[in-house]
Amino acid sequence: MPETPSSHSKAMETPILKASGVSKRFGGLTALDGVSIAIEPGQIYGLIGPNGAGKTTFFNVITGLYTPDTGEFLLNGVPYTPTAVHRVAEAGIARTFQNIRLFAEMTALENVMVGRHVRTHGLHAGVMGAVFRTAAFKASEAAIKERAHALLKYVGIDRYARSLARTLSYGDQRRLEIARALATEPLLLALDEPAAGMNATEKNGLRDLLRQIQADGKTILLIEHDVKLVMGLCDRVTVLDYGKVIAQGLPSAVQSNAAVIEAYLGTQAHA
Amino acid sequence: MPSLQLSWTRRNAMLGVVLLGLALVLLPFVAGAFGNAWIRILAFAMLYVMLALGLNIVVGYAGLLDLGYVAFYAVGAYMYALLASPHLFEQFEWVRQTFPDGLHSSIWMVVPLSAALAALFGVLLGFPVLRLRGDYLAIVTLGFGEIIRIFLNNLNSPINFTNGPQGINKIDPVQIGGISFGKTLDLGFVSLPSVQLYYYLFLVLTVAVVVISIRLQDSRIGRAWMAIREDEIAAKAMGIHTRNVKLLAFAMGASFGGVSGAMFASFQGFVSPESFVLMESIVIVAMVVLGGMGNVAGVVLGAILLYAIPEILRLIARPLQMAIIGEEIIAPEALRMLLFGLAMVLIMLYRPHGLIGRRHA
Numbered sequence: 001m002p003e004t005p006s007s008h009s010k011a012m013e014t015p016i017l018k019a020s021g022v023s024k025r026f027g028g029l030t031a032l033d034g035v036s037i038a039i040e041p042g043q044i045y046g047l048i049g050p051n052g053a054g055k056t057t058f059f060n061v062i063t064g065l066y067t068p069d070t071g072e073f074l075l076n077g078v079p080y081t082p083t084a085v086h087r088v089a090e091a092g093i094a095r096t097f098q099n100i101r102l103f104a105e106m107t108a109l110e111n112v113m114v115g116r117h118v119r120t121h122g123l124h125a126g127v128m129g130a131v132f133r134t135a136a137f138k139a140s141e142a143a144i145k146e147r148a149h150a151l152l153k154y155v156g157i158d159r160y161a162r163s164l165a166r167t168l169s170y171g172d173q174r175r176l177e178i179a180r181a182l183a184t185e186p187l188l189l190a191l192d193e194p195a196a197g198m199n200a201t202e203k204n205g206l207r208d209l210l211r212q213i214q215a216d217g218k219t220i221l222l223i224e225h226d227v228k229l230v231m232g233l234c235d236r237v238t239v240l241d242y243g244k245v246i247a248q249g250l251p252s253a254v255q256s257n258a259a260v261i262e263a264y265l266g267t268q269a270h271a
Numbered sequence: 272m273p274s275l276q277l278s279w280t281r282r283n284a285m286l287g288v289v290l291l292g293l294a295l296v297l298l299p300f301v302a303g304a305f306g307n308a309w310i311r312i313l314a315f316a317m318l319y320v321m322l323a324l325g326l327n328i329v330v331g332y333a334g335l336l337d338l339g340y341v342a343f344y345a346v347g348a349y350m351y352a353l354l355a356s357p358h359l360f361e362q363f364e365w366v367r368q369t370f371p372d373g374l375h376s377s378i379w380m381v382v383p384l385s386a387a388l389a390a391l392f393g394v395l396l397g398f399p400v401l402r403l404r405g406d407y408l409a410i411v412t413l414g415f416g417e418i419i420r421i422f423l424n425n426l427n428s429p430i431n432f433t434n435g436p437q438g439i440n441k442i443d444p445v446q447i448g449g450i451s452f453g454k455t456l457d458l459g460f461v462s463l464p465s466v467q468l469y470y471y472l473f474l475v476l477t478v479a480v481v482v483i484s485i486r487l488q489d490s491r492i493g494r495a496w497m498a499i500r501e502d503e504i505a506a507k508a509m510g511i512h513t514r515n516v517k518l519l520a521f522a523m524g525a526s527f528g529g530v531s532g533a534m535f536a537s538f539q540g541f542v543s544p545e546s547f548v549l550m551e552s553i554v555i556v557a558m559v560v561l562g563g564m565g566n567v568a569g570v571v572l573g574a575i576l577l578y579a580i581p582e583i584l585r586l587i588a589r590p591l592q593m594a595i596i597g598e599e600i601i602a603p604e605a606l607r608m609l610l611f612g613l614a615m616v617l618i619m620l621y622r623p624h625g626l627i628g629r630r631h632a
Contacts, residue, residue, distance in 0.1 A: 063508065089510030097508075103501035106494070114498045118510030120491055127523065130490035131483050141490070184510060 014077040016041050016188050016219045017062065017093070022071030024057055024243075031057040032068070033243040039188065039236075044210060044220045046234035046251070048227060050263055053240040055223045056098065059192050062221075063095050064088040076187050089118045092187035096177040096194060098223075104166035108157060108176050111165050112148035115183025120144060151179040155209060171202035175209065182213070189213065190221040195229050207233055227264075231255060239263065295474055299467045310466040312582045314538065316575050317473035318531050321480050323558040323574035324567065325527025328484065330556065331565035332493060333520035334500025336409045339396070339416025340555050343525040345547035346392050347385040347532025349423060349433060352542045354381070355443040362431050378445050381533050382476070389529020390522035392419075397521035401514055404503075416552050424544040438543025445472065445537045452537070469538050476534065480527050484567045487523070496520050497565070557611070561618050563625025572626055577614070581607035 015038040024032040031054045039045040049055050060066045062073065064082035073080040075091055082088055088095075094115075103111050123129060124136035152158040155175040160168055165176060174194055181189055194210075195203050203226070210220060210233060224230045230237060231251045239247040239254055241263040247254045254260055302309035326340045353359050359366045396415045400408055427435030444453030444465070452468045463471075487493045495516045498506040507513055536542045554577060562573020585603040592599050601609075618625065 065504075085504075085507040086510055086512045089508060095508055097505065101502045101505035101508075103498050103505065105501055106497055110494055110497070114494050114506070114509050114511070117491060117495055117498075125491045127487065127492060127519070130486050130492055133486065137490070144491070180509065 013040055015039055015074070016043075016076055017221070018074040019062065020072050022058065022061060022073075023069045024054075024061055024066060025069055030243050032061065035071075035238075035240065035243070035245055037238050037245075037248070039219060039221060041219055042214065042217060043235040044214050044222055044233055046230040046237040047221065047223045047240065048225075048230050048237060049240035052242075053263075054243040055240055056192065057243075058240070059095070059190060059221075059223055062088075063093060063190060089184045089186070092185075093190055094181035094184040094186035094188075095190040096174070096181055096192055098192040098196060100170075100173050100177055102165040102173055102176060102180070104164065106165060107162050108152060108165055108168065109145070109148050109161040111176055112151050112179050112183045113144050115151075115180040116144045116147060118184050148179075148183060151182055152176075154182070154212075155179045156205075171198060171205065174198070174202075174206065178209065178213075182218075186218070188219050188221055190223075192223050193225060194222070195224060195226045203229060296471075299470050303464070303467065307464055307466050308586065310464070310470055312579055312586075314466060314470040314473050315582070316578045317470070317477045318535055318538075319555070319558065319578040320477050320571050320574040321473075321527050321531040321534075322555050323562070323570045324480050324484050325524045325531070326555050327524075327559050327565065327567070327570045328487070328496070328527070329520050329524035330559050331570065332488065332496040332500065333517060334497075335400075335517065335520065336405065336412070336556075337396075337521075337524070338409045338413040338549075338552050338556060339419070340412075340524070340528060341547045341549075341551040342396070342416040342419035343389040343392060343528030344532040344535065344551070345419050345423060345544075346389045346525075347529030347534075348536040348542045348546070349439070349532075350385050350388050350529070351381055351533035351536040352439040352442050353432075354384075355537065356439050356441050358434060358439045358441075378447050378472075381445070381537075382530055385529040385533035386526035387529075389532070390526040392529075393521040393523075393525025394518050396525075397518045401517060413549065413552070416547075416549060420544050420547050423547070433544075436544060438541060438545075440541040442536055442540045442542070444540065445469075445534075447472075453540075469534075473534060473538075476530060480530075481567060481571065488565075488567065492516070492519065500565075554611075557615060561614060561625060563627040566625065566627050569625050569627030576626075577611070581611065584610070 018038045020036040022032050022035045023030070035054070035058055037045070037047070047055050047058065057066065061068045061071070062082055064085040064087065067083065073082065075093070080091055103114060106114070120140055122136070124134055124140055128134075129137035129140075149158060149161060152161050155178055157168070157172050157175050157179070160172060165173065168176060178189070178191070178194070195206055198206060207229065210222070214220060222230065222234060234251055236249065237247075237251050237254045238245055239257070239260050241259075246259040246263055247257040299310045299313060302313055322340070322344060325343070326337060329335050329337045329340070360370075396412065400411050403411055423433045424436055426433040427437075433439065444451050446452065450456060452472065453465055455465060456463045456468055495506070495511045498509065498511055499513055499516060503513060535546075558573040558577045559570050560573070561577060562571065563569025584606055588601070588603040588606055589599055592601070622628070
């Protein structure tokens, strides 16, 4: 591996996701301009910026929704080209959506069970296995169900396992989305504004849940508007403005960065 | 004790299934007392249950509105008609030479073959419409259904494949183990007319289709279909290969239609393009919607109601009017469409999710 920042004490750990020189243009608008980030294992990595800074575009690029114009990606050290959306989960990035996208008319349990889809392959998982209810099929279904229950319990909503997803409260729907994403056994859990629309209590609950997930060894990429949440939670932060990285590093350092303050508050007006 | 309770409900369920099965086996004897026409209605109802369950996979599970479903019914029917009638034999010298005894085909070949051929057509339809949704999908599938029918109508020249609008007749009845379904079977203590034999055959196939539907619904594949129905982008993000999963839905759904079509051809002994018009597709969609999209019991109920009730009306409306009023005021066909429309309006108003909605309301 080439140059790793030597200041980092944990020597030579392979980043979970390393993106370098990512650019994306929509017609005349440069939404991303040479963005590079490296997310180390076990980190909660924050990506923040004012409205229209390119956070969601970056997110959509790494999850395969948009094809980048330039940029290279390494996922856990392996070259990764996010071209087809359905391959992203298989490769190891699971995401949630800014405007919750659950399978509304399916139960909470079934939602999480869908998350297991990508980790259950083989003949028994196909039509024949389902129709003839082979032993392998039954074992696989039982394992999927057990795992799904465990994940619902983990995010604290197992009591709603049999409720339709659309009947859950807003905060619980967010949790369900996270459980569904975790079901794919991701290397990187990518959350697109998970705190959007949450009240203070729900935000605290979310913070605890994300800390718990981190403590259990997962790596999280967090896109968030709520600066307070990001600063309190994240190990590293990248600030985007007009598609460019304007600051990168520890939350405390970023917070006092002049460019960041300017981006968020604007330059002082001359009277 | 919970375990005891579970075994109780389970035993009750088993008992229910056994009783229902017995009732379905005995039903044609009761119906037959009023004439074979009634058994015929029952047998046709089974065909429509198969069709509706096939469409339910595409519309109910995967959420892809298909208005050309009758095309798969046509594919199955014409496949059987060509294999089991002298038509190809008379048209093509090489067929006569290759198969000097004719193409009389056993049911063990016909069922898988019609399912496979219809599934192939399902994939053929599926590929161009992968990116379409809602209204656009409906229009393209509608076109597909019409294309198949028009092909069947016109493939009689320059080479006569389908015999055009005249259709194909002299189709052999199904045979199982040397027993022809075209003749009355005398078992000594009871003799079963041809329609009743067909009824039992269709019943067995319908049960198979019901079991397959239920089992698919509650499986990894079924969940993937429903995930696509609910939110395609989220389904993709969960790693579901939406193209393959959609094509699978089209193929599975079509295969039920194909089997039903083959059975229709052998039952009728005659097929022609006019059995496969757009109205048929619409009626099948209506069965699925009326019963409850995505719910097997609902779809079965919808198919039976929409097929059997109008047919029963057709049988009794005239005598009833003659008896009460002394003359026929409303023709049975008009009455049928009237009630059909009324049923759809009432369902849309009062039970938009169908008679039996999805599992948990």
